[in-house]
């Protein structure tokens with residue numbers, strides 16, 4: 512049976528490109544067929560996998576310019592059974608698309624908030640007076656153009672071709688090497704891979720030096736931390752959950768020891784997975 516992959520739609524999103532790249536990887540490496548299941552939001556793509564309506568969701572987690580996609584981290588924390596099976600990084604090249612060729616007539620720019628954030632310097636320099644309006648995805652933004660002749664949208668060259676919208680400018684992202692990392696989310700627990708993602712909450716997070724001990728556990732064992740991020744617990748102001756990504760495998764004794772020790776210092780500890788990553792050119 513084909514593997515079903517939920518992702519943010521509709522057709523032409525960067526998330527669809529990431530899900531297709533993972534599907535092609537499955538075909539090549541595991542001789543599995545795949546089908547794409549576009550969803551109206553990242554939250555609904557994650558719900559689809561949480562409710563077992565699909566096998567996996569492929570969702571963005573971090574962009575090199577704009578940083579973390581909060582809904583992905585928050586959902587991983589809330590739905591404790593969901594696991595990360597693989598990471599996948601794709602280059603992101605944004606274009607400015609419109610049926611109106613004269614920038615002087617443009618009053619509105621539609622796009623996904625992440626894409627607007629990744630082009631904020633370009634927008635400030637070239638369209639300083641326009642109103643920026645959030646759309647559910649970069650391709651949903653293109654649909655809004657039909658109703659508004661004074662609008663443009665930020666999306667990909669691929670989406671421009673699919674929806675037949677002229678490209679006014681290409682490569683408008685604020686850094687040329689812009690890329691977004693996606694996660695493949697499902698229920699399987701991998702026991703090896705190059706990276707481990709986890710998160711923990713502390714009984715009292717708002718006291719001096721409270722993070723020193725948990726971080727020292729990794730430093731003492733020369734375990735490299737690639738990422739640390741805090742998100743609010745949503746219970747009260749100033750209380751945080753700490754997300755960590757580290758290099759290593761759950762098979763390694765020093766990692767097992769570190770995680771056992773970490774447990775003693777945390778109120779809740781979730782291990783989201785041990786996984787390898789794919790990089791798409």
Ligand SMILES: O=C(O)C(=O)C[C@]1(C(=O)O)C=C[C@@H](O)C=C1
Nearest residue numbers: 524525526571623625648649691
């Ligand atoms: O709107 C899209 O096309 C998406 O796939 C979403 C998304 C994101 O949420 O980060 C994916 C990649 C890019 O960073 C910009 C937008």
